Amino acid sequence: MEKTPSYFVTREAPARISAMSRETKLIVVVRDPVTRVISDYTQTLSKRPDIPSFESLTFKNRTTGLIDTSWSAIQIGIYAKHLDNWLQYFPMDQILFVSGERLISDPAGELGRVQDFLGLKRIITDKHFYFNETKGFPCLKKAEGSSKPHCLGKTKGRTHPNINPEVVQRLRDFYRPFNMKFYQMTGRFFGWDD
Ligand SMILES: Nc1ncnc2c1ncn2[C@@H]1O[C@H](COP(=O)(O)OS(=O)(=O)O)[C@@H](OP(=O)(O)O)[C@H]1O
Numbered sequence: 001m002e003k004t005p006s007y008f009v010t011r012e013a014p015a016r017i018s019a020m021s022r023e024t025k026l027i028v029v030v031r032d033p034v035t036r037v038i039s040d041y042t043q044t045l046s047k048r049p050d051i052p053s054f055e056s057l058t059f060k061n062r063t064t065g066l067i068d069t070s071w072s073a074i075q076i077g078i079y080a081k082h083l084d085n086w087l088q089y090f091p092m093d094q095i096l097f098v099s100g101e102r103l104i105s106d107p108a109g110e111l112g113r114v115q116d117f118l119g120l121k122r123i124i125t126d127k128h129f130y131f132n133e134t135k136g137f138p139c140l141k142k143a144e145g146s147s148k149p150h151c152l153g154k155t156k157g158r159t160h161p162n163i164n165p166e167v168v169q170r171l172r173d174f175y176r177p178f179n180m181k182f183y184q185m186t187g188r189f190f191g192w193d194d
Contacts (some may be wrong), residue, residue: 007073008076008082008086010103011085012073014085014086014088014089014090017089018089022090022167024094025094025095025117025118026086026090026094026095026096026098027029027095027096027117028095028098028101029097029098029099029100029103030098030100030182031099031100032100032167032190033076033077033078033079033171033175033178033179033190033192034171034175035084035160035171036073036076036077036162037058037073037074037076037171038054038102038160038163039158039160040073041054041057041161042158042159042160042161043155044181045157045161046155054167055162055164055167057071057073058167058170058171067174069169069170078175078178079138079177079178079179080179080181080182080185081178081184083095083185092185093098094119096113096114097188098110098114099188099190104137104138106122106128107129107138107150107162108125108126108128111124112124113186127141128142129141129143129185130149132149132151135151135152135157136157137151137152139152161188168193172193175192176193179192181194
């Protein structure tokens, strides 16, 4: 097993992985691309506090509302486009998309889908998780090889900055058609659009 978030958006990755093994099963966690871009910005900001504002990175032209699609944080959320590239090399039934939102609200349910996809017995169930009020996320009751609970680290689940609602709405409008295409391609409605 190998995990790297950037594979999904790297042009050469599908050809290379397919050359290694055409049987590879691929699992991708996707979340609302608007929340994703804000999360991405939050992560960069935590490493480089002097970066430009979210708004100035989002727009090529603030007056016309033209989104800067050359900003990688925006690019990554165009899931339908990245999936098109993977479908040149892998059939849809070898790719599982996990809902990032459901992974938080129902981790056992989402992991049930992962286990089924991998042809594994459903070993991980509700019993393995509890909701940690301090962390604000589900955590494992027992970490692997330990009897102690385990939550993900401080870099997962950071507080996002407040973004101007108009900017958020503009991003929603930008992503909507790509999301619709993605729902069609995957056969799953992720519920990101309002
Ligand atoms: N159980 C649990 N605990 C903590 N965090 C959780 C959990 N499940 C999902 N998430 C979401 O994971 C997001 C961070 O994952 P990333 O893939 O962005 O991390 S990384 O870029 O690979 O470091 C992180 O995004 P942010 O909230 O933006 O920090 C979380 O929303």
